Amino acid sequence: MILTVDTLTKRFEMHVLDGATVVGLDGVSVNVRDGEFLAVVGPSGSGKSSLLKCLYQTYEVSSGSIRYHPADVDLATCDDRTIMRLRGSEIGYTSQFLDEIPRVSAVDVVARPLVESGMPAESARERARDLLSELGLPGPLFEAYPATFSGGERQRVNLAQALAPRPRLLLLDEPTSALDPETRRLAVDLIRADLGPETTVVGVFHNHEMVEALADRVLVLGDGRRRDLLPVAEFEGVVA
Amino acid sequence: MTVLSGTGLTRLYGDPCGDCESLTGDDAGRNRCPACGTIVACADVSLDIERGEVLGVVGESGSGKSSLAELLALERGEGHSRGSVRFDGYEGNLLESDYDTRTRLRNDDLALVHQHIRDGLTLSFSGGGNVAEKPLAAGERSFEAVRERVRSLFEQLEVPVDRMDDPAETYSGGMQRRVQLARALVTDPAVVVLDEPTTGLDVSVQARVLDTFRRVQRERGVAAVVVSHDLGVVRLLADRTLVMRHGRVVERGLTDRILEDPHHAYTQQLINSTL
Amino acid sequence: MDPVKPTRTGVRTVSEPDHGENHASDGTTGEATDESGGTPVEAEDVDGALAALDGAGLAGYNYAYLDEHTKREVRRAVLKAIAIPGHQVPFASRPMPLARGWGTGGIQTTLSLLGPEDTLKVIDQGSDESVNAANIRRLAERTADVETTTDTTAADVIQTRHRIPEEVLDRDQVLVLQVPVTDPLRKVDPSDAANRRRHAHANYGKMWVHLYENVVEYGEIQVASRYPVTVAGRYLMDPSPIPRWDVPKLNDADNLFLFAAGREARIYAVPPHTDVEPLAFDDRPFQVERFDAPCEACGATDTYRTAVETDEGDRLVVCNDTSFCLKRREDAGLAKDHHLDRDGVDWGPGTPDADDTDQEPATNGGDRT
Numbered sequence: 095m096i097l098t099v100d101t102l103t104k105r106f107e108m109h110v111l112d113g114a115t116v117v118g119l120d121g122v123s124v125n126v127r128d129g130e131f132l133a134v135v136g137p138s139g140s141g142k143s144s145l146l147k148c149l150y151q152t153y154e155v156s157s158g159s160i161r162y163h164p165a166d167v168d169l170a171t172c173d174d175r176t177i178m179r180l181r182g183s184e185i186g187y188t189s190q191f192l193d194e195i196p197r198v199s200a201v202d203v204v205a206r207p208l209v210e211s212g213m214p215a216e217s218a219r220e221r222a223r224d225l226l227s228e229l230g231l232p233g234p235l236f237e238a239y240p241a242t243f244s245g246g247e248r249q250r251v252n253l254a255q256a257l258a259p260r261p262r263l264l265l266l267d268e269p270t271s272a273l274d275p276e277t278r279r280l281a282v283d284l285i286r287a288d289l290g291p292e293t294t295v296v297g298v299f300h301n302h303e304m305v306e307a308l309a310d311r312v313l314v315l316g317d318g319r320r321r322d323l324l325p326v327a328e329f330e331g332v333v334a
Numbered sequence: 335m336t337v338l339s340g341t342g343l344t345r346l347y348g349d350p351c352g353d354c355e356s357l358t359g360d361d362a363g364r365n366r367c368p369a370c371g372t373i374v375a376c377a378d379v380s381l382d383i384e385r386g387e388v389l390g391v392v393g394e395s396g397s398g399k400s401s402l403a404e405l406l407a408l409e410r411g412e413g414h415s416r417g418s419v420r421f422d423g424y425e426g427n428l429l430e431s432d433y434d435t436r437t438r439l440r441n442d443d444l445a446l447v448h449q450h451i452r453d454g455l456t457l458s459f460s461g462g463g464n465v466a467e468k469p470l471a472a473g474e475r476s477f478e479a480v481r482e483r484v485r486s487l488f489e490q491l492e493v494p495v496d497r498m499d500d501p502a503e504t505y506s507g508g509m510q511r512r513v514q515l516a517r518a519l520v521t522d523p524a525v526v527v528l529d530e531p532t533t534g535l536d537v538s539v540q541a542r543v544l545d546t547f548r549r550v551q552r553e554r555g556v557a558a559v560v561v562s563h564d565l566g567v568v569r570l571l572a573d574r575t576l577v578m579r580h581g582r583v584v585e586r587g588l589t590d591r592i593l594e595d596p597h598h599a600y601t602q603q604l605i606n607s608t609l
Numbered sequence: 610m611d612p613v614k615p616t617r618t619g620v621r622t623v624s625e626p627d628h629g630e631n632h633a634s635d636g637t638t639g640e641a642t643d644e645s646g647g648t649p650v651e652a653e654d655v656d657g658a659l660a661a662l663d664g665a666g667l668a669g670y671n672y673a674y675l676d677e678h679t680k681r682e683v684r685r686a687v688l689k690a691i692a693i694p695g696h697q698v699p700f701a702s703r704p705m706p707l708a709r710g711w712g713t714g715g716i717q718t719t720l721s722l723l724g725p726e727d728t729l730k731v732i733d734q735g736s737d738e739s740v741n742a743a744n745i746r747r748l749a750e751r752t753a754d755v756e757t758t759t760d761t762t763a764a765d766v767i768q769t770r771h772r773i774p775e776e777v778l779d780r781d782q783v784l785v786l787q788v789p790v791t792d793p794l795r796k797v798d799p800s801d802a803a804n805r806r807r808h809a810h811a812n813y814g815k816m817w818v819h820l821y822e823n824v825v826e827y828g829e830i831q832v833a834s835r836y837p838v839t840v841a842g843r844y845l846m847d848p849s850p851i852p853r854w855d856v857p858k859l860n861d862a863d864n865l866f867l868f869a870a871g872r873e874a875r876i877y878a879v880p881p882h883t884d885v886e887p888l889a890f891d892d893r894p895f896q897v898e899r900f901d902a903p904c905e906a907c908g909a910t911d912t913y914r915t916a917v918e919t920d921e922g923d924r925l926v927v928c929n930d931t932s933f934c935l936k937r938r939e940d941a942g943l944a945k946d947h948h949l950d951r952d953g954v955d956w957g958p959g960t961p962d963a964d965d966t967d968q969e970p971a972t973n974g975g976d977r978t
Binding site (some may be wrong): 434456460463476478480 | 893
């Protein structure tokens with residue numbers, strides 16, 4: 095077991111609405127197995143992104159616990175610096191859209207986090223180039239600035255950036271939403287090939303084909319609550 | 335490993351009556367003492383920074399963030415200051431240290447990048463001369479060695495080396511800011527304090543300058559305190575962030591958490607107000 | 610001119626200390642002025658009358674022109690300056706019968722030091738004969754009743770503008786230099802308050818940047834005059850607009866150097882046997898001027914030379930120290946320490962051979978003051 099999520103609840107108190115409370119997650123519990131690919135599905139507003147953000151600690155949980163076993167800490171209550179350390183070395187997260195820094199080339203966007211954690215620059219760039227070409231990004235774009243790319247091209251850079259460090263726990267939030275079917279297949283192949291048994295993935299996917307192609311199990315959320323947890327074989331586009 | 339810490343940092347401007355702090359702050363909704371008119375620029379702020387970390391400090395005008403930056407950078411200011419600042423490798427409370435200790439620290443280990451270029455650079459000197467000043471003041475006596483160090487920093491901070499000998503006043507705003515950064519980094523300090531690093535820069539230039547700093551900061555493992563009213567600056571650079579209002583810290587945490595899951599009413603207002 | 614005759618005004622010449630009393634009224638036997646307001650004088654002719662009143666204009670002046678309180682203050686400033694080598698000591702500079710910028714600080718210092726037994730030499734840019742030097746000498750002669758000389762080796766006090774003499778000075782001599790701008794940091798910051806703080810904390814980074822930029826521009830240090838030096842390892846000092854040639858003479862000398870500025874109202878000093886080191890980089894050393902020809906007049910190759918224009922419009926290179934040059938014309942190989950009982954000249958820089966063709970001519974440094 096890599097993660098034990100126990101009765102996780104996330105409430106947002108909106109002061110601008112005179113303190114009205116919105117519930118993002120309501121008592122969600124799930125055990126995530128070491129090395130598995132857990133897909134998270136559900137309609138909009140069901141709490142999928144909130145779950146990932148709570149795991150990454152971008153959201154502060156209101157109650158419940160998230161036991162991360164390799165470091166033996168409760169992510170929900172440990173201090174900021176522990177989170178920073180884990181984010182740097184073990185836990186990766188990627189949102190749907192590329193967080194852009196102007197005038198950094200696609201290769202450097204992917205390579206930089208590697209360099210920052212100590213990899214020699216040339217090796218980092220090489221890994222970056224490998225990933226980008228596996229995802230079908232045209233060679234001439236490698237040294238270009240993602241600001242000028244299409245949505246699909248940007249997402250490829252984004253996905254490459256997520257995969258590059260080979261984190262222990264990878265949290266993916268709709269990383270392929272803007273990709274055409276052809277590229278989605280490339281992504282699936284790459285993820286399968288690149289991720290070994292030492293990487294656990296918790297991923298939010300809208301596209302059920304991807305879920306079926308990649309996941310081991312599927313967690314279904316609705317209205318912030320856990321509705322179901324099934325092996326992928328039993329999952330058949332339950333939620334529209 | 336903590337490199338810089340501040341405890342109970344307080345700065346008041348005026349003639350304090352003794353009640354100033356209790357009559358001001360977040361709950362009171364003001365930083366001016368109603369009894370005596372004293373401005374409580376910041377009160378009782380504590381923080382610590384570890385090696386290689388970047389701490390953001392956000393707030394609007396009057397929030398106290400610049401006063402905090404000045405206290406941390408051991409700038410001689412007006413007003414009454416209280417509290418303690420400790421620095422790894424130096425004894426005692428540095429707010430009470432003598433001129434020589436303070437100068438040594440600020441020359442070697444702690445650098446401040448001023449908000450206004452005029453305060454940070456001698457515009458009549460060349461850009462290279464501005465960067466050379468610290469190593470020369472520290473006793474470097476080989477001309478070639480100084481020149482090489484200046485050239486290296488210009489390259490790292492992406493300032494054209496062929497402009498090295500031109501007077502700093504002929505540089506563009508972005509270049510001047512980079513020279514300030516070079517000057518701050520030339521002695522390999524443990525901590526750099528950036529006070530409103532995007533002031534005076536065109537929008538198109540801002541992101542580039544910040545990105546350069548970010549790259550150099552990570553490569554060298556320099557710790558930094560970044561003070562800004564601009565959330566984008568903090569988002570790009572800081573690992574953790576403090577939100578200040580009326581001289582107090584109202585919220586603190588991981589930067590992405592502050593930006594995406596703000597708890598305090600004021601923080602929410604601040605996040606919602608971003609264009 | 611007829612010799613001065615004793616006169617009925619009985620004015621005492623001011624070579625006698627008068628302790629502040631007004632002897633004119635005491636000594637006047639004549640008493641009253643006549644109807645036109647003049648002073649009756651017993652004399653045989655106009656010249657005689659003028660001669661008789663020669664000292665009258667100085668009636669009421671103290672010995673050496675300045676009152677004793679002023680001289681005491683100047684001496685106190687001098688002592689303080691000696692106690693803190695290179696540190697600028699303020700003093701209340703008096704109005705002098707010479708315009709500011711023409712050596713009023715030097716004069717006040719010299720007059721505060723002179724006694725009637727002393728011998729004074731005054732030079733201006735190396736020459737005894739300039740108008741300014743001559744005026745200063747005359748003031749001292751008349752008010753302090755001292756002997757004056759052009760011979761460096763015979764002077765007790767030497768007042769100088771922008772040069773240190775070629776002949777070695779010994780422990781009994783004092784050199785008073787006229788200084789226009791006392792603070793070397795003025796070049797990098799016009800703010801006096803900021804510079805004083807820098808001196809207080811030995812914060813000389815900006816001067817080093819100035820030097821760095823100088824090397825960037827010229828490839829080597831090209832500071833012609835007012836070359837910054839460090840005194841006793843502590844204070845940054847401006848040696849006044851002497852040429853680089855003279856700067857090494859300040860280091861570990863036998864004599865006392867005093868620097869005085871009347872307009873800036875400051876005095877500073879380099880006591881005997883003090884370390885004085887010109888600022889330089891390890892790989893860009895301090896260098897003195899080079900000359901392309903020996904002195905036309907005496908053939909010297911080891912003195913500081915300047916170019917002068919003759920009446921015919923020719924350009925000649927001659928020794929700047931005119932009194933030494935005169936001596937060398939008599940005796941070409943005269944050593945700079947000929948007057949001292951010792952071996953080896955350690956005064957001033959060594960001299961590159963005048964036959965070297967790749968030398969640049971020296972440039973005259975210094976601002977007018």
